Amino acid sequence: MSFRLCFPKINISGPGALAEVPAELEMRGYKRPLIVTDAILCELGVVNPLIEALKERAIVPTVFSDVVPNPTVALVEAGYRMLTANRCDSIICVGGGSPIDTGKGIRILSANPGPITLYNGVGKVAKAGLFLIAVNTTAGTAAEVTSNAVITDTVNKIKMVIIDSNSIPDISVNDPEMMLGIPAGTTAATGMDALTHAIEAYVAKGAHVLTDHAALEAIRIITQWLPRAVADGSNLEAREMMAYGQFIAGLAFNNAGLGYVHAMAHQPGAMRDLPHGVCNAILLPIVCEFNRPHAKERYARIADVMGVDIANLDVEAASRAAINAIRALSKQVGIPKGFSEFGVTADELPTWVEKAQKDPCAPGNPVAMTDEQVLALYKAAL
Ligand SMILES: [Fe+2]
Structure with a gap:
């Protein structure tokens, strides 16, 4: 093909x-x-x-x-x-x-x-x-x-x-x-958006050998340099590496596609006018947990490039370690824990589900979700 x-x-x-x-x-x-x-x-x-x-x-x-x-x-x-x-x-x-x-x-x-x-x-x-x-x-x-x-x-x-x-x-x-002048909160949110692009592209249905290397290298660069760019916005080397990391993440997802993190994140973005990067960062580990059983080897590789020593881990443990590494990075750069911190309540979540299912990013996800599964993940992200 x-x-x-x-x-x-x-x-x-x-x-x-x-x-x-x-x-x-x-x-x-x-x-x-x-x-x-x-x-x-x-x-x-x-x-x-x-x-x-x-x-x-x-x-x-x-x-x-x-x-x-x-x-x-x-x-x-x-x-x-x-x-x-x-x-x-x-x-x-x-x-x-x-x-x-x-x-x-x-x-x-x-x-x-x-x-x-x-x-x-x-x-x-x-x-x-x-x-x-x-x-x-x-x-x-x-x-x-x-x-x-x-x-x-x-x-x-x-x-x-x-x-x-x-x-x-x-x-x-x-x-x-x-x-250099971007505030720390925006640096964190946009950097986590870039990480989401790379991870979704790497596990997407449309992933290809021509995009895999870009996606993995983007994950490696962003994991390494995002905390430094957030801690010291005037660090030109960190800004430069993040510029390259997000760029090659873009090359990867523009051609491999995205998935349910973006499909779901677009809804609080539209309904509540919340920052795109924050919505993605909140949903990323939750959607990855759902996807992990369907792409264990890929998540194990993600753990590897995020700096986890996977030498003594089996694929199951290494793939779980990727989710932990994502959560740790998110916490380190100060991403809010859930949508409830923005005043979102459980009763508005069902209205997001149908729109997420119709979002053009959804079909790229490694596995389809039912409406009930999407709702359950939104609830986990509150
Ligand atoms: Fe994005």
């Missing part, structure tokens, strides 16, 4: 990578990019150096800085209106998953008829749209690598997952110097 591998045409990584963006636009003749970002990054002065560097090359950007966490259909439409009003010829996303996903949505509308809700699901985007550079400032959703755009449909209260290789950025940029 054939296997399809998709990723950005160009990735620019390492300290100082941002400085290369203006030349990439200039050499292609783009003069009017729409910068899609958020107000906090503008206030922190993250976007200004890019604007100034663009102007030095006679490139005039328009800045759309209204992006908020869990971007909505209305937000994408507002960005698209700004793009057309200013006759923008390209898009530069600056930020984490939310600005990049918003930019991907705007890009879809630049070449395909609206509304953006038409593109929920897999492979529905006929035309790629405007040239898009994704400058990632977190580690991370890996939105700068992937074909996914997660947009909240507030009318139907669902997180749409638009999955199409036409949504992959033309150029992705990972500059760890832009990640």
Whole structure:
């Protein structure tokens, strides 16, 4: 059976990578990019150096800085209106998953008829749209690598997952110097999101030899470096390693798929506006416990790359050790124990089940779940 591998045409990584963006636009003749970002990054002065560097090359950007966490259909439409009003010829996303996903949505509308809700699901985007550079400032959703755009449909209260290789950025940029100011809580949440990507990709139905090595190396790097990045945000080496770890986790899951951690985490994200990384981190060990009997060798290997000495353990014990290692890492970086810490109560969980079952990430899980099993796992995550 054939296997399809998709990723950005160009990735620019390492300290100082941002400085290369203006030349990439200039050499292609783009003069009017729409910068899609958020107000906090503008206030922190993250976007200004890019604007100034663009102007030095006679490139005039328009800045759309209204992006908020869990971007909505209305937000994408507002960005698209700004793009057309200013006759923008390209898009530069600056930020984490939310600005990049918003930019991907705007890009879809630049070449395909609206509304953006038409593109929920897999492979529905006929035309790629405007040239898009994704400058990632977190580690991370890996939105700068992937074909996914997660947009909240507030009318139907669902997180749409638009999955199409036409949504992959033309150029992705990972500059760890832009990640030095991320608060510890966000570093922990986004890092656990990246770990979830790697673990789900490694055990997913779609896992392949071409993605396994990336997934395992991502798990190894993130386990080793996330606690250091959380403990000292100014540690450039830790930021750089996390940027690489989350990037290769993105390469893995963009091609191998995800599973029930993401399918289930999207629901509290949409219904309660909770951070994506925290939702994943809470659910990760619980879903892994469910999956473990169906992929014991794989979980044993995960324990190995997470630094557990499995030399004297049988597969059963080694696979269980992976779950313990995940819990220990989560605790070490300060992830909340459960959804009840955010005021979630058991009576709202049944409404999440059907949506989780329909989530496009669910079919990638190594084993299917019944509605009752999904509900039981949500209860365990309270
Ligand atoms: Fe994620």
